[in-house]
Amino acid sequence: MSAPAPFGARLAAAMDDHGPLCVGIDPHAALLEAWSLPDDASGVREFGLRVVDALGGRVAALKPQAAFFERHGSRGLAALEDVLAAARAAGTLTVVDAKRGDIGSTMAGYAEAFLADASPLAGDAVTLTPYLGVGSLRPALDLAAATGRGVFVLCLTSNPEGAAVQHAVGPDGRSVAAFVAAHAATLNAGAQPLGSVGLVVGATVGDAARTTGTDLPAVNGPLLAPGVGAQGAGERELAAVFGAARGQVLASSSRGVLAAGPDAAALRRAAASAAAEVTAALRPAR
Numbered sequence: 001m002s003a004p005a006p007f008g009a010r011l012a013a014a015m016d017d018h019g020p021l022c023v024g025i026d027p028h029a030a031l032l033e034a035w036s037l038p039d040d041a042s043g044v045r046e047f048g049l050r051v052v053d054a055l056g057g058r059v060a061a062l063k064p065q066a067a068f069f070e071r072h073g074s075r076g077l078a079a080l081e082d083v084l085a086a087a088r089a090a091g092t093l094t095v096v097d098a099k100r101g102d103i104g105s106t107m108a109g110y111a112e113a114f115l116a117d118a119s120p121l122a123g124d125a126v127t128l129t130p131y132l133g134v135g136s137l138r139p140a141l142d143l144a145a146a147t148g149r150g151v152f153v154l155c156l157t158s159n160p161e162g163a164a165v166q167h168a169v170g171p172d173g174r175s176v177a178a179f180v181a182a183h184a185a186t187l188n189a190g191a192q193p194l195g196s197v198g199l200v201v202g203a204t205v206g207d208a209a210r211t212t213g214t215d216l217p218a219v220n221g222p223l224l225a226p227g228v229g230a231q232g233a234g235e236r237e238l239a240a241v242f243g244a245a246r247g248q249v250l251a252s253s254s255r256g257v258l259a260a261g262p263d264a265a266a267l268r269r270a271a272a273s274a275a276a277e278v279t280a281a282l283r284p285a286r
């Protein structure tokens with residue numbers, strides 16, 4: 001069997017085809033209630049499948065938030081597996097937002113869980129935390145490269161608390177965020193059109209890339225930008241945060257789109273409206 005195209009190339013094509021929008025699948029208890037679904041594993045499964053049914057093949061990517069499935073234990077994880085399988089069948093890329101990170105030997109276990117071909121929990125990419133050191137992520141980076149999958153490493157997160165850690169300056173005079181971004185840039189060097197080692201950079205972070213010395217264009221990889229919609233970011237914020245790196249950005253909105261459900265047509269309208277907004281900010285010439 002031929003090797004799959006790298007994630008970065010597949011994502012770049014999906015963003016060209018559908019616009020740079022990722023819709024999060026976040027079955028919050030309040031949304032389950034609004035959708036008249038039970039707050040249990042069957043509810044999160046139905047919620048996820050309805051989102052895939054409504055938006056599969058219409059957006060660049062879907063991003064199930066693992067936390068809302070894990071809170072229902074093993075049945076919740078089985079529900080996540082079913083949602084990922086449905087998205088795969090619909091031909092839509094998935095980013096599993098699991099934010100994993102551990103010492104290298106344990107990281108190998110997380111890599112197998114979220115990036116191995118044989119794992120039903122593997123999407124096309126997974127989010128990782130570099131808090132144990134970017135070097136500890138090596139097993140995930142290696143397995144992602146071997147399977148044509150991608151990773152998004154937390155760099156400048158959308159929540160206000162993140163700055164205290166991510167803006168901190170290390171012994172080499174660089175901020176934590178700049179250090180993480182430089183590591184990704186090294187790993188993505190020479191990749192066309194985009195590398196497969198992405199970063200999470202919130203759409204809400206204002207001028208943090210500049211103030212922390214984080215060179216986003218040099219990353220040469222995708223930039224997952226949560227914070228659109230419910231967290232308050234929109235066209236203006238995206239353009240301001242990303243500047244010259246805006247062509248690399250996959251903007252992400254969960255509640256901002258999901259609140260329109262459960263009606264499939266309403267979900268599609270909300271996603272189309274979000275896609276138009278992020279496209280105007282990130283690809284103004286389209």
Ligand SMILES: O=c1ccn([C@@H]2O[C@H](COP(=O)(O)O)[C@@H](O)[C@H]2O)c(=O)[nH]1
Nearest residue numbers: 024065157158202226230231253254255
């Ligand atoms: O910096 C980050 C990293 C991840 N997230 C996740 O994205 C969604 C955002 O949901 P909204 O409803 O659009 O606010 C959620 O799953 C977060 O865990 C983030 O917000 N910021």
